[in-house]
Structure formats: structure tokens, C-alpha cells
Amino acid sequence: MAEYNTMELMIVAASRELEDGATVGVGTGAPCAAAMLAQKTKAPNLVIMFEAGGISPQLPTMPISVGDSRTYYKAVMASGMCEIMESCQRGLVDYTFLGGAQIDMYGNLNSTVIGDWAKPKVRFPGSGGANDFASFCWKIMVITPQDARRFVERVSFITTPGYLTGGNAREEAGLPANTGPHRVITNMAIMGYDPDSKRMRVESIHHGYTFEQVQENCGFELLKAPEVVETPPPSDEELEILRTEVDPHRYIIGR
Amino acid sequence: MFDVIAQGDGPLFMDPDPDKAREFFRTKKRALANKLMTVREAVEKFVHDGEYLAIGGFGANRIPTAVCHEIVRQRKKNMAFAGHTSTHDFQILAAGEVFDRCDIAYIIGLEARGLSPNARRYMESGKVTSCEWTNYSMALRLKAAAMGVSFVPGRNIMGTDTFKHSAVKVVQCPFTGKKMALYPALWPDVAAIHVHEADVYGNCRIRGISIADLELARAAKHLIITCERLVHNEEIRSDPTQTVIPYFLVDAVCEVPFGSYPGNMPYEYFSDEDHLKKWLQVEADPEEFKKFLEEQIYNTKDFNEYLELNGGIERINQLRAQEHLIELD
Numbered sequence: 001m002a003e004y005n006t007m008e009l010m011i012v013a014a015s016r017e018l019e020d021g022a023t024v025g026v027g028t029g030a031p032c033a034a035a036m037l038a039q040k041t042k043a044p045n046l047v048i049m050f051e052a053g054g055i056s057p058q059l060p061t062m063p064i065s066v067g068d069s070r071t072y073y074k075a076v077m078a079s080g081m082c083e084i085m086e087s088c089q090r091g092l093v094d095y096t097f098l099g100g101a102q103i104d105m106y107g108n109l110n111s112t113v114i115g116d117w118a119k120p121k122v123r124f125p126g127s128g129g130a131n132d133f134a135s136f137c138w139k140i141m142v143i144t145p146q147d148a149r150r151f152v153e154r155v156s157f158i159t160t161p162g163y164l165t166g167g168n169a170r171e172e173a174g175l176p177a178n179t180g181p182h183r184v185i186t187n188m189a190i191m192g193y194d195p196d197s198k199r200m201r202v203e204s205i206h207h208g209y210t211f212e213q214v215q216e217n218c219g220f221e222l223l224k225a226p227e228v229v230e231t232p233p234p235s236d237e238e239l240e241i242l243r244t245e246v247d248p249h250r251y252i253i254g255r
Numbered sequence: 256m257f258d259v260i261a262q263g264d265g266p267l268f269m270d271p272d273p274d275k276a277r278e279f280f281r282t283k284k285r286a287l288a289n290k291l292m293t294v295r296e297a298v299e300k301f302v303h304d305g306e307y308l309a310i311g312g313f314g315a316n317r318i319p320t321a322v323c324h325e326i327v328r329q330r331k332k333n334m335a336f337a338g339h340t341s342t343h344d345f346q347i348l349a350a351g352e353v354f355d356r357c358d359i360a361y362i363i364g365l366e367a368r369g370l371s372p373n374a375r376r377y378m379e380s381g382k383v384t385s386c387e388w389t390n391y392s393m394a395l396r397l398k399a400a401a402m403g404v405s406f407v408p409g410r411n412i413m414g415t416d417t418f419k420h421s422a423v424k425v426v427q428c429p430f431t432g433k434k435m436a437l438y439p440a441l442w443p444d445v446a447a448i449h450v451h452e453a454d455v456y457g458n459c460r461i462r463g464i465s466i467a468d469l470e471l472a473r474a475a476k477h478l479i480i481t482c483e484r485l486v487h488n489e490e491i492r493s494d495p496t497q498t499v500i501p502y503f504l505v506d507a508v509c510e511v512p513f514g515s516y517p518g519n520m521p522y523e524y525f526s527d528e529d530h531l532k533k534w535l536q537v538e539a540d541p542e543e544f545k546k547f548l549e550e551q552i553y554n555t556k557d558f559n560e561y562l563e564l565n566g567g568i569e570r571i572n573q574l575r576a577q578e579h580l581i582e583l584d
Contacts, residue, residue, distance in 0.1 A: 051391075053464030064526065066366065067313030068526065069519055071464070081391060085391040123375055126387060127390065135413075158415040172414075
């Protein structure tokens with residue numbers, strides 16, 4: 001079996017979650033790499049959308065910015081932020097793929113502050129387009145390394161909505177019905193959410209890892225799906241395309 | 256009257272009253288006049304201490320770098336800033352400590368490149384009053400302003416802490432009973448946008464994505480345009496479908512070739528990643544960064560000198576090849 005690093009494993013696992021013909025709004029970095037890998041493997045007709053306006057590009061190289069010229073290379077349209085976000089708000093976008101600084105048991109994300117908001121210990125960029133994508137797209141997917149400091153019981157600041165406090169809270173707050181967190185892809189496992197409580201649960205564990213290891217690297221109690229399966233390891237073909245076509249300069253997979 | 260169900264406690268830096276905006280636009284000059292001037296003149300004339308500033312483009316893509324530098328060079332102070340899709344532009348303005356109020360949607364970061372240590376220090380210093388938004392929220396605020404109305408609704412942000420620290424109000428829709436987030440209009444005092452082509456009157460053409468610039472151009476009370484190249488008015492009139500900003504929105508036109516450098520300019524040149532990395536590295540040490548700013552901004556007389564300092568046309572040619580995916584070696 002081929003050797004691979006954690007980032008490669010996450011990107012490959014994430015790319016398999018996107019089916020051909022789906023629409024997806026993606027963020028910078030690993031999410032973009034996953035979408036690009038999906039486009040070059042099982043989902044050639046994947047419609048990738050970038051918040052700054054790029055619609056359905058044929059990505060020639062990894063974008064550095066979600067607004068750089070690669071994001072609309074051989075695209076069907078170079079539009080603007082309102083065009084993209086309003087497509088999402090109308091219900092035309094199936095997935096969003098985001099990275100996360102901090103995630104909690106209900107899939108809420110924090111990319112704003114550590115510590116008190118008014119006097120932050122550490123200030124981060126804020127929402128960017130993440131809150132918008134996560135409010136509007138049908139299914140939210142997050143790629144982030146499995147780490148107890150990142151997986152916390154409650155994020156100290158909800159920048160981007162997951163299921164908020166669980167149950168029906170998301171819809172009650174006013175966000176569009178039947179939307180919400182769908183998958184979290186880490187280097188150890190793939191998580192989903194319990195349909196009633198909306199708490200995070202393990203769906204699939206990557207080859208070579210155990211549920212206990214996943215739990216040890218998570219700051220809250222994880223639930224288990226009725227049937228937890230093993231994620232097949234990255235194939236030689238997936239790794240080859242990832243290394244030679246998606247990220248030859250190792251911007252993301254070299255981290 | 257809508258009943259407000261919930262509201263954020265963030266400060267509103269600008270008045271969303273559409274009649275006050277109309278009174279301003281009533282007096283805005285409509286004449287087809289030559290507005291060509293230098294960046295220095297444009298900033299002297301249209302950027303004032305204490306006012307609200309917005310910058311077009313997307314952080315390090317099609318940004319009016321020369322205007323950002325000149326605002327710092329002229330040591331403008333106490334401004335409010337639209338921290339919307341901002342990356343390198345924010346980094347420059349934070350370096351000059353130009354603003355003390357900030358609407359935050361995306362700041363400090365340079366996307367996949369990492370976080371700006373200096374911008375972070377500035378935002379953690381307590382010198383800046385802020386209000387939280389999202390990128391689309393800010394685009395909606397500009398859209399409301401462009402429409403000439405006091406607010407527009409959206410279905411994002413609700414239920415989050417971003418909302419709690421925003422100035423959004425949530426109401427019940429009178430048609431459906433559903434909750435809607437209302438975004439107050441934002442009419443910035445001054446905005447700067449970099450475009451591909453403009454004529455001397457300010458009719459502009461943009462290639463590639465527009466981000467939120469079409470809304471921004473219509474929301475801003477004063478608008479400075481920098482362009483890669485000037486074109487004749489006859490050229491504009493030969494194909495009016497290409498015009499995205501009409502001249503009567505524009506107050507100043509400055510010809511600044513390579514004016515988005517070190518940012519990307521679609522179909523022209525790619526971003527200078529080495530130079531952007533240098534900024535991030537040198538910012539780690541405040542003393543070193545001070546020297547760097549002296550050399551790059553305060554002691555250069557204009558954008559051309561800055562460009563020369565960083566490799567000039569030779570560097571631009573490399574970035575041109577990169578933009579067009581041409582391998583040079």
C-alpha cells in the first residue's frame with residue numbers, strides 16, 4: 001500500500017464525498033484541493049463555485065486565493081459575490097466545503113476570536129464567506145485535523161452556524177429549513193450528525209485508526225453511527241493525481 | 256412597522272437614511288469632465304481624516320494598491336474601514352494605523368498565505384472599535400445603498416455570535432412569517448477601485464470577476480478609479496456593453512499600470528507571492544517592519560518607485576507569464 005501523509009489522507013477522503021454533477025461552494029486551502037481532486041477523478045462535472053464570483057472553472061493549478069484568476073479559468077462565468085451567495089440562498093448549491101479553526105459537537109465553527117470578543121487574546125480573520133455558505137448551502141462539510149484543541153464541546157464564539165444548540169435550533173433561529181452540517185473529514189475519521197440531537201457522530205474510521213484514537217483526539221464525547229465502517233485508504237491513482245496535478249508545489253499537502 | 260425580534264449590539268458607523276444619501280447625490284457633479292489626476296492629488300482631494308473608506312477588489316486581487324499606499328503616505332487618520340474581503344489592502348492600511356473603526360467581515364488573514372502579524376497586533380491593541388459581519392452581509396449593505404433603500408433582507412448570520420456583534424436586526428417577514436436578517440445600507444464616504452480600462456471621464460471596464468465592486472461603485476459617495484490603461488471615450492462608446500461603471504459615479508481617474516501589484520490582475524499578471532511572503536515575514540519584528548515601511552512606502556514618492564524597488568518591469572514580465580500559465584524556464 002502507498003505511503004501518504006495526514007493532509008493527503010484528509011483531502012482524498014474529502015474528495016470522495018462529492019458526487020458528479022453536484023454544486024459546491026469552496027473555501028481556500030484543503031477544501032479547494034479536495035474539490036479539485038474530485039473534479040479530476042470521480043466527479044468531472046462537479047460545479048465548483050468561489051465566493052468572489054468564479055463559477056465552474058476547470059482549475060489549472062491550485063488557487064492561492066478564492067478570488068484569484070485561477071478560480072474562473074475556463075469557467076462558465078466570472079460573476080460576483082451576490083451572484084454566488086444568492087445562488088446558494090435560492091437553494092441551488094448542494095454543498096459547501098470549509099476549513100475550520102475550531103469546531104464543536106453541533107458543527108458550529110469559530111474563526112473570529114480566542115478569549116473575550118471585546119479584548120481578544122487572539123484575533124482571527126472572522127467569517128469571510130463561511131457564515132454565508134454555511135447558512136445557505138444544503139450540506140456543510142468541514143475538513144480539519146483531528147485534534148482535541150480544535151474539537152471543543154462548545155466553541156467560544158460561533159462565527160459560522162452549525163446546528164447551533166442542537167435539535168431544531170438552526171431553523172428556529174431563522175436559517176433556511178433542512179440545511180446544516182453533514183460531514184467532518186479529519187485525518188482519522190469521517191463524522192456525521194445524529195438526526196435528532198444533531199450531535200456529531202463517527203460514521204467511518206480511516207484505515208489504521210480506532211474509535212478510541214478518534215475519541216482521544218476530540219474534546220467532547222463522540223456518538224457512533226449505527227454502523228461504523230472503515231474508510232478505504234487512498235488509492236495509488238488518487239495520490240498520483242493529488243501530487244502531480246492538484247498540488248504539485250505541495251502548498252497544501254506539504255503542510 | 257416591523258417588530259424587531261432580535262438585534263446585534265454592534266455599532267453602526269454610518270447613517271442608513273436614504274434621504275440623506277439622496278441629498279448628497281443630488282449635489283454630485285454629473286458633467287462629462289476630464290477627471291484625470293495623480294494618485295496623490297486624488298487622495299488629497301477625496302480621502303479625509305475621520306471618514307469611512309472602502310477598497311474594491313478581493314484582498315490581493317484587482318486592488319488599488321497605489322491608493323492604499325498613498326493614504327498611508329499622507330498619514331490619514333481616524334478613518335472607518337470596510338473590512339470586507341480585505342487581505343493585503345487591510346495589511347497596508349493597518350500598517351499606517353489609518354482607521355480606528357472597522358466593519359469586520361474578513362481581516363488580518365491573507366487566505367492560504369497565513370495571518371499578518373502586524374494587522375493582528377493592531378486589532379488586538381484595543382485601538383480599533385469593531386462590528387462583525389460576513390462577506391455577503393457587507394455586499395448586501397452596499398447593495399441596499401446602491402438601490403437607494405435603507406436595508407435589504409438576507410437569510411444568513413442568524414443564531415450566531417457574528418450576529419450578536421453585528422448591527423443586524425431580525426424581523427418577521429410580513430408575507431411569510433419567516434425570520435429575516437435586515438442589513439442597513441452603507442454609503443462609504445470614499446472608495447477606490449482598480450479596473451482594467453477607463454476613459455478620462457471615468458467610464459470603466461473590468462475583466463473577470465466583479466466581487467462586490469459594482470455595488471460598491473454605486474454606494475460610494477466619492478469614487479477614485481485607478482486603471483491599468485486609459486482608453487479613448489470613442490473606444491468606450493464603440494462597445495457600451497463592456498462598461499460596468501458609468502462616469503457620473505466617478506470623481507478621479509488615475510492611470511496606474513500594474514496598479515494591483517503585488518496583487519493579481521486578471522488576464523494581466525499574477526500575484527507576487529515572494530513579495531507578499533516578505534511582508535508577512537518582516538512583520539514578525541516591529542522594528543524591522545518599521546524600516547521596511549519607510550523603504551517601501553514613506554520614502555517612495557509614488558507607486559512607480561515602489562514597483563521599481565521590487566523588480567520593476569522585469570518582475571512584472573515574470574508575473575505576466577505566470578498569469579498566462581507560460582513556463583519561462
